[in-house]
Amino acid sequence: MRYMLFLLLFLFEAVSAQEKSLSDGFVYLDEKIPGIVYDIRYAGSNNFIGKPVSGYHKPQAILSEPAADALLKVQEELIQKDLMLKIFDAYRPQQAVDHFIRWARDKEDTLMKAQFYPDIPKSRLFQLGYIASRSGHSRGSTVDLTLVDANTCKELDMGSPYDFFGKISHHSAPGISETQKKNRLLLKSMMMKHGFRPYAEEWWHYTYKLETYPDTYFDFPVE
Template structure:
């Protein structure tokens, strides 16, 4: 397997040289597993096996969330492969500026979406599972914030899952530094195909997320 991986990586580098690129597009601290390399673009991947340069604060794997209930059995950021690749590119850009992504949520089973809707049936903040569902259910959305490379979280004006106007991405009445932090997050995410929503500064969906089917499989916590 190691020999196969070396051949794949060498081939990628040769392609980059021939096309005027000095290195492969996606740089990580890991050699990609053979199963990941052969994963279709629309398949699910675990971000941790792709790149270790992310921070995690999965509230739904704890009771520190608006449900007041642990609904994830473990911390596992599952995304469609092309979404994960785009997120890695975003993180590389942020790291060059001294920051990195801190993740709150990625793929979310539809069953969890139903629980959320039962407690907060407000489509401004929770997607209706009985309608189109959430891009989270498709593996095409992320909830996240920024932190320094030393682990200090940037001030975005509210905590994650704050249901109110202060969390709205179009709220321009906040202090200048908060607006600057949000703008850095928004612009960098949008540069790689992610789109924000008006009511939650932390939520971004991938531009092609609707092409993925809704899923409800549980996390594989091993």
């Protein structure tokens, strides 16, 4: 009996600790949008750094509640087209952004250059806007995402991979196929319809216009 009480107390404290780690006004996307597909790159090594990023303790996606509500509407409409959203990143702690800054200053670390920035000198990533010392993700209403087939979960062809640093990732990129243009336009139109604005240099990056915390950069971990 004493063991059972101890176990229940432990579980209650664990759940409470997780709830406390999530700031007020934020939600887990998989709780708001059941069945949503994740590929949280910064929690693993398949990213432009090549290792897990500071602050990503678990492959979870967190967003401000109003932005998550709007994203739910996008998902509900996409389901009618046999499509779904796939999330690469959402809320990003400031410590993760600081990790990016430290990495950018290390000129010798080009482990993932061939995959993510083959045509751009690492020294120009800040200048060209691919990395910033303050990220809209840290305000909690920005999300990186793509479209997938609802039956197979296979990604639609967008013409460039997620987090590829180059002109081909721009919304107005020349040289992509009509199918790729159509897929990008579909994602863009759906996101804008439900209150998100695009970022010209990255087809996957959207920010909810009515940001809950437009001037606050959070640093609680993703866990």
